[in-house]
Amino acid sequence: MRSYTIGRTMKDNGQQSVVLVDEELNIVEEVALFLQYLEGKGLAFNTIESYCRSLKEYFKWLSKKDLKFYEVNKRSIISFIEFIKSEEVGKKEEKSAKTINKYLAAVASFYKYYEAVGGFIDDNPITVKNKLQKNKYYVHTVKKDNLNMNLFRQKEEKSKNTKRLFLNQIEILYEGIDGLSKDNEIVARNKLLFKFLYETGCRIGEALGLRLMDYSELNPTEQIGTIYVRRHLPSYHKDHTIKTNERDIPVSMDLIYSIDDYVCSHRPQKDEIDTIFVNHGLTNAGMYMTRNTAEKAFKALSDNVGIKCTPHMLRHTHGTELKECGYSEVYIMDYISILTNTGYYFK
CATH class of the missing domain: 1.10.150.130 (Tyrosine recombinase, N-terminal domain)
Structure with missing residues (x-):
């Protein structure tokens, strides 16, 4: 073989x-x-x-x-x-x-x-x-959950929906980040990452690949800012891949201030690296983050507070809350995040 x-x-x-x-x-x-x-x-x-x-x-x-x-x-x-x-x-x-x-x-x-x-x-x-x-042929990928004409598809057990988090769980998780490290710089980064994923509904790769120029300027006269999800080539790492189209995401100005505060006051500087989220270790300070680093942080947080939480669960929660606010599934599936008056965002 x-x-x-x-x-x-x-x-x-x-x-x-x-x-x-x-x-x-x-x-x-x-x-x-x-x-x-x-x-x-x-x-x-x-x-x-x-x-x-x-x-x-x-x-x-x-x-x-x-x-x-x-x-x-x-x-x-x-x-x-x-x-x-x-x-x-x-x-x-x-x-x-x-x-x-x-x-x-x-x-x-x-x-x-x-x-x-x-x-x-x-x-x-x-x-x-x-x-x-029988006379029509369409070239497209066959998704694993859409093989209705597959002779060999195996029957999958239905699993309970455990991806959605509720408001009280979000609050407990966010506060629990403080207890994960004695390093205030790391705490600031992890809280921003959590906040960013929850408010934007971005994938973890999109968040980790975000660059310093990918958010709008501070404006105290406005309540809404913008996150620019862009495909940067060459990318630093395959974990920074954008899975969907480039897009602009409206977010609270509070999130823009939080990003700017982290960048100016907590983020280690490395000349050749311009991702917003970086490592804070002694040997790799200022280097871009990868999915593995983020997943370890979320695993530690889940173990610390007793509530399972992953980056994708925050994305799923964001989409579920949009649906509960009345947005159609087609709209949500376009991966466009909308700020709503009933949405919960960290202050």
């Missing part, structure tokens, strides 16, 4: 790219073309990398079975599912239905691409065509 690795490259425009490489350091062209298509669709780097990881396991399985990707039929996929469940893939723990469906979704999208462009396959071994639209 051949082994494969994921290689990362940097394009001339500073944009990161990912490729699948075999043990002889040859790029797997079939996967490269598909990933290039995903890049053209505007998918985030982390999402494309996730597709590549799934296809890495798929091509390992193909090698094990001595098959070319265009030789696979629906009967063969049963063997692939067993391969996913084995200890040869990922962690040695039992794979959940959700994990299996993630692999199937990636492979289905891969075949959907080649089914559309033609020349390799006539039939997608993962999905079944809708007979009502």
Whole structure:
């Protein structure tokens, strides 16, 4: 069985790219073309990398079975599912239905691409065509939660919605940040990050990639300021990826003052780094933050106050509160944050 690795490259425009490489350091062209298509669709780097990881396991399985990707039929996929469940893939723990469906979704999208462009396959071994639209082909990704025509989709257990936080929990968590560190500078950064994620509904990558020029000027005569979510190339780290479109987010002027206070009074300065949120350690002061650092801080906060909280839960809470205020789901799904009179924001 051949082994494969994921290689990362940097394009001339500073944009990161990912490729699948075999043990002889040859790029797997079939996967490269598909990933290039995903890049053209505007998918985030982390999402494309996730597709590549799934296809890495798929091509390992193909090698094990001595098959070319265009030789696979629906009967063969049963063997692939067993391969996913084995200890040869990922962690040695039992794979959940959700994990299996993630692999199937990636492979289905891969075949959907080649089914559309033609020349390799006539039939997608993962999905079944809708007979009502047998003459119509649409090139798009097949999401793991939208595989209604997938013969092999595993039944997932319904989970309770534990992503939403309530006002009293938000207050307890925010106050609990004070007890995580004796360093006032770190406390100031962590409180700002928490406040920023809750008020804007941004993803953690968007927050960590925010630059010093990405917020409006202080204006004591205004109640509303603006956060500018922009794609900066080259980015410092893949954790700073913007998953959706660039946009302007209206926020309270109080948040703008909080950002400015942190930048001017607490943030360590490093000439070549201009992200707002940076590290405060003795050896890495002023360096940009990564997702791992933020997640550790949220894990410590959750353990300290006894309430589970992650960056994504703050985003989910923000969206839920917008929905409760009467905004449509379509509006919220556009990832536009609106300041409302009934919303709760830190003072």
